Amino acid sequence: MSVELIILIVVITALIFDFTNGFHDAANAMATCVATGAFKPKMAVLLAAIMNLIGAFLSTNVAKTISGGIVDDQLITPQTVFAALVGAILWNLLTWLFGLPSSSSHAIFGALIGAVLVQAGLIGIHFSTVASKILLPALVAPVVAGVASYLGTKIAYKGKHNLPKESKKRYRNAQRVSSLLVALSHGTSDGQKTMGIITLVLVAGTLQLGGDQMPWWGQAPGTGPHWWVILSAGIAIALGTYSGGWRIMRTMGKGMAEIEPPQGFAAETAGMSCILASSHLGFGLSTTHIVSGAIMGTGLARTPEEVRWNTAKRMLIAWGLTLPAAALVGGLAAWVAHFGSWGFLVVLAVLVIGSVTIKIVSSKNHVSHENVNDSHEVTVLAKAAISSVTETIPNPLAPALPEEIADHPLAASPLRLTGLKPRPKPKVPKKKKTPPKSKKKKQRKAAQQKAAVAKAQEHEAAREKAAKAKAAKEKAAATRAAKAAKAKEVNDA
Amino acid sequence: MPSLIYAIDWMALLLVAAVSIAATVIIAALMSVSNYFFHPPKGEEKASQPRRILGFIFLGLMACVVAFGLYLMIPYFH
Numbered sequence A: 001m002s003v004e005l006i007i008l009i010v011v012i013t014a015l016i017f018d019f020t021n022g023f024h025d026a027a028n029a030m031a032t033c034v035a036t037g038a039f040k041p042k043m044a045v046l047l048a049a050i051m052n053l054i055g056a057f058l059s060t061n062v063a064k065t066i067s068g069g070i071v072d073d074q075l076i077t078p079q080t081v082f083a084a085l086v087g088a089i090l091w092n093l094l095t096w097l098f099g100l101p102s103s104s105s106h107a108i109f110g111a112l113i114g115a116v117l118v119q120a121g122l123i124g125i126h127f128s129t130v131a132s133k134i135l136l137p138a139l140v141a142p143v144v145a146g147v148a149s150y151l152g153t154k155i156a157y158k159g160k161h162n163l164p165k166e167s168k169k170r171y172r173n174a175q176r177v178s179s180l181l182v183a184l185s186h187g188t189s190d191g192q193k194t195m196g197i198i199t200l201v202l203v204a205g206t207l208q209l210g211g212d213q214m215p216w217w218g219q220a221p222g223t224g225p226h227w228w229v230i231l232s233a234g235i236a237i238a239l240g241t242y243s244g245g246w247r248i249m250r251t252m253g254k255g256m257a258e259i260e261p262p263q264g265f266a267a268e269t270a271g272m273s274c275i276l277a278s279s280h281l282g283f284g285l286s287t288t289h290i291v292s293g294a295i296m297g298t299g300l301a302r303t304p305e306e307v308r309w310n311t312a313k314r315m316l317i318a319w320g321l322t323l324p325a326a327a328l329v330g331g332l333a334a335w336v337a338h339f340g341s342w343g344f345l346v347v348l349a350v351l352v353i354g355s356v357t358i359k360i361v362s363s364k365n366h367v368s369h370e371n372v373n374d375s376h377e378v379t380v381l382a383k384a385a386i387s388s389v390t391e392t393i394p395n396p397l398a399p400a401l402p403e404e405i406a407d408h409p410l411a412a413s414p415l416r417l418t419g420l421k422p423r424p425k426p427k428v429p430k431k432k433k434t435p436p437k438s439k440k441k442k443q444r445k446a447a448q449q450k451a452a453v454a455k456a457q458e459h460e461a462a463r464e465k466a467a468k469a470k471a472a473k474e475k476a477a478a479t480r481a482a483k484a485a486k487a488k489e490v491n492d493a
Numbered sequence B: 001m002p003s004l005i006y007a008i009d010w011m012a013l014l015l016v017a018a019v020s021i022a023a024t025v026i027i028a029a030l031m032s033v034s035n036y037f038f039h040p041p042k043g044e045e046k047a048s049q050p051r052r053i054l055g056f057i058f059l060g061l062m063a064c065v066v067a068f069g070l071y072l073m074i075p076y077f078h
Helices: A003-036 A041-058 A078-097 A104-120 A127-157 A165-209 A227-243 A246-255 A261-280 A287-302 A309-337 A341-364 A437-492 B002-007 B010-038 B049-073
Strands: none
Touching (some): A003 A165, A003 A341, A078 A104, A078 A309, A104 A127, A104 A309, A127 A261, A127 A309, A165 A227, A165 A261, A165 A287, A246 A309, A261 A287, A261 B049
16 A cells, blocks of 8 residues: 555544544533523534634644654554544544543543554553553543532522522623633644644655655645645534534533533633643643533532432543553554555454444434433433434324323323333423403403493392282282172172 | 652642632632622612623623633734
């Protein structure tokens, strides 16, 4: 396989990684906004995508090393980078399938460690740097962001449990601004990361080719990224963000705690502060870990009894597994790619088949912008909850229901025959219509008039009745008198 | 193990933690105070003019913090 073809495949794979990075991390900026209704889901991802794109153009100071010192950079070849990208993409997709927010940077570092381990053994890994740049920050980030967010929420609520509607509206606006800033910073840092990977691969490829003439894509060491690298990396991350990553969005927005706009504001502000402080004060922290910790912190500050520790536990397990699992996939990919062109193609085929399989499995319990807020859980193989069932197939074996309940929407539930009780619709108390004041007055007047008319009619009827009775009495008396007179005449005769 | 302890920049870690928490507390406090001034006192329908002005001042201070965040984020400025 020619060097050019390998470079082309690696660049495309890097852009695919950038895309998965976008949809994996879209939730960091927008999950709280979608959960609190600050932005409608589609609008949220559109704005985050635009901010990502702007961010990618704002900062093009790409890193001078891919690994940041965690492995010996002299051992990195285009094949190693390819294996690392494959490992990171597959881990990103797998965690997305389970709706688990995990760090994309940790995924690529893990896969890179695995690939270098296979190529050069333990000597190629700088374990102290792994501990100081990956393991410790993974422990510190959620704690720092959680404490900041906890305090921010306490200040926002001022010790109360709830805030007036108008206050929440103002916090919602502030939350929008802080979320957009998180999206912008994500574009500057992660867009730059992919640009760095592509640039270093192009430099390595140019050096491998040698010769006097530099190819159009070629790059000398120490130069900045090509314009098309900046553009393609920016577009890839923005498209990834726009595609949503709704499964992770559900876990972060609804899965850990139920949040309100002041909490969303506190969480995103804490996230923003941590991201900026970590990127400017020399201790890099993962955005995903920061925002997840901030959401937990805000949940603990307002409704500690409603925090879902089960989701937090699953998330922590995923964080712990990210490095070894990505290393395993990256190592395997590097080992197979080591067998030359055929090995390279086999790894590519595994990537395609793996990605398509994950996509097919995810479509069984599809999460989209339409149902992202319907539940707090992301199911993979189990049946979706009744609230997400939109179409039901009538069962011919179902016993006939009494006519009076046959039309009820729950009568068509697929769970009716399984013995499970379908979830009843929540009872919403009907509000009595209160007519406006003037109408009320009119009604009272009309009622009074009606009562007066009824009274008069009653009176009239009674009078008529009395008159009739009197007439009947007189008639009877007259008849009696006539009869008596007649009897007297007969007697006299 | 000792090399691992030396490899970690503890000072940077403490600084990042302190700055992150302090920045969040400051922004949340500014927002909370601004919100307090915009909110009408009990028995009144609308916040008075001086209260609203104070609310806007604190909102402006928060906008300054946001602008500083943008300044840090965009390498062109520094």
